[in-house]
Amino acid sequence: MVRWQKLFGAAAAALTAMAFGGAAVASPAAAAPESDVTPFVVGGTRAAEGEFPFMVRLSMGCGGALYTTQIVLTAAHCVGRTGANTSITATMGSVDLQSSSRITVRSTYVYRAPGYNGSGKDWALIKLASPVNLPTLKIATTTAYNSGTFTVAGWGANREGGSQQRYLLKAQVPFVSDTSCRQSYPDLIPSEEICAGYPQGGTDTCQGDSGGPMFRRDAANAWIQVGIVSWGNGCARPNYPGVYTEVSTFASQIASAAASL
Template sequence: MLMRVAFSLDSVLVLSLCVFIVLESARAVPTEVKSRSKRYLKGYCNCQCGVVNRQQRVVGGNITKVNEFPWIAGISHGGTYHCGAALITRRHLLTAAHCINGFDFNELTVTLGDHDRLDLDRHYSIEVRGLRSVRKHEHFDKASFNNDIAILEMDSPVDFNHRIQPVCLPNDEFLDYAGRIGIIAGWGKTKEKGEISTVLRKVAVPVWSRRDCYNSGYGERKISENMFCAGYPEGGIDACQGDSGGPLQLSNSFGDMEIIGVVSWGRGCARKNLPGVYTKVVNYLHWVEESIEDECLCRNAARRF
């Protein structure tokens, strides 16, 4: 009996020592590692992002299926369509900084769940929101379009359904999309001197390597580390005026759509050796995380397990 009691006391001492070591080890973890882990675990809610209502493969200039990309939103100023945007939370949209630069955000509205802007019955299916706040990137340069990214906070949240869902942010483990095919969707002009489209259209464009982008007609000086090119060397297919702020998106290995770029700038539309230039979203993941504050993000397939 005495030996059993002594053994139990020793066990308690050993257990206490182990607990002490674990606690001290936790204190030794760098602050930035602990805070990042906390944000990662806290930042996702019980919903899925990037679910496409796909109907057919993308060919140049196709009209989309109704609500095929349920995160696409339109920004209007004074009732006139102005730019595109992408829904990333129940309250927040991602767009280009130049789309809101110089505007009073109280004069802007966003429309979600839209397809044909001339459809007389569209008010039954769309959601229209005012803006509570906007955050243009603090280092946006209107001359070079560097850091051309902004977050819009709507004045009230939306409910997710088959018509309105968020797009996924890119996985920060995968930085190079060169050679991948991305999809642009928007209500922009169908050609350089054409009219703004009344229906949502989509085109597929390949992402260029940084070297190829530098060797384009823009030259290396015009392309910052926060930009990438996408398009065809021969031209013919591209984003155009009115597509600004909208997403360039592609499917990840799990089939979810990620927004890897924001339509930013270009010389003309679909010109030879002058591809579209996009803001590289993966460079701004921490900035986006800070901008949405306590609002959670939906999980993509890679984060569901």
Template sequence: MAGRTLSLLKRSDHRNSGYRSSAFKRAAAVGAVALATVSLQPVAAHAAPVPIVGGAPAAQSEFPFMVSLSMGCGGALYKKDVVLTAAHCVNGSGNTTGITATAGVADLDGPGAIKVRSTKVLQAPGYDGHGKDWALIKLSRSIDLPTLKIATNTRYNRGTFTIAGWGDTRENAGTGSTRLLKAKVPFVSDRRCKQRYGGRFVAGQEMCAGVPRGGVDTCQGDSGGPMFRKDDSGAWLQVGIVSWGYGCGRPLVPGVYTEVSTFASAISRAAATL
């Protein structure tokens, strides 16, 4: 494992994008898609998680709302033709056919994958690499799979959460996983998270989760994917978006996730414009 001096990295992996960047967070680079109305210059970001560390293979159809994005990020079906992901996974807002969303399979190399191109991206208004880490991707057609509803209040921002993704299985692996992996992580209080991250952590916009002993975490390639749990009715509910963190699976270093409930109204309004 790399030393503690490793910089923050976003938890996206744009190794297939052709970009080279010195991003801080758990991403190797930021903004891997070509948008018609935005600059294509990569920009620095802050920390993010990598593909699932310490995870187990998810069963086919266990999380049917999961989406793999071609720029090396994850996401979830917010609507049948809209994917919710992280703002640092895209390079602004505008029209683009440069993203392919893959859904319907736990094994990306297996049969039955549904592949749909994007038509538009909407990045969180005012996103500057610090907080507000959400974005929407409009698809060229609907995907006939279950969507993942999002939390609209903080009621479920506690307890134990599920994380899932196709990211790296260890820090700095750089390979990702073709199999969807899953893991459980407990909530970490804002106070404890600030002890680790200080002013980089944006309370009210971000939340933390992680196993104190380490060994379980999101990692590069997991950015944009959902952190979710069951609500009182037993339905899956998204409470977080994989955003950033120091390394992957380090002891006493939780992952940082966009607090979805904070932005639920903004996400709903934005989706209505796509």
């Protein structure tokens, strides 16, 4: 099964080729007609200003979250090789991408998960040129929060085949067990991925939401990130939940990589 990664539009093919050194790799933009290449939170509502201040929009058409005030956690399939990179612009600080109060900062370095080859290990870090004065989103370090109902948010499409959104959308999706998810996705990697969505569909992340966080409240009622938007079959289709990188699996690697940047 082709992994329909939730990267936005035409940028997907170019970034996928760049990520694999120009090799011909099937990507959502290259392998599917436009109707199958969707971006955004489907079935969502507009987020309130300041509701999720850690959310980041990346210029290649992905999302992310502030891991530190100078590092963004996103998906590996959104970026190229590990190394210096000043081509990415991160926009944050407002739900409105056109707001005069938005903050934009260029990247200086990209760290892509070691061993990433398009299947699993879908996480990456982007170092910004300067820190920002915004709250960060802590990540889960155990599987304790890998259940229940999650929140997803992004500027991706609000329907399959739709267009990028100006305003941040949010939605809630329930946990789907590995056993159930593998009925839809036989190539799921349970040790590295977590699924969420409704059996009837209707609510999901979509292309353009790639790299964004899936999060919930922890025991102290603070937001904690448990997933990274990774892939799925279309957007909000019945019996095809969204697939997310299981953050707790890679928490120690993420922390070590961030400390080295």
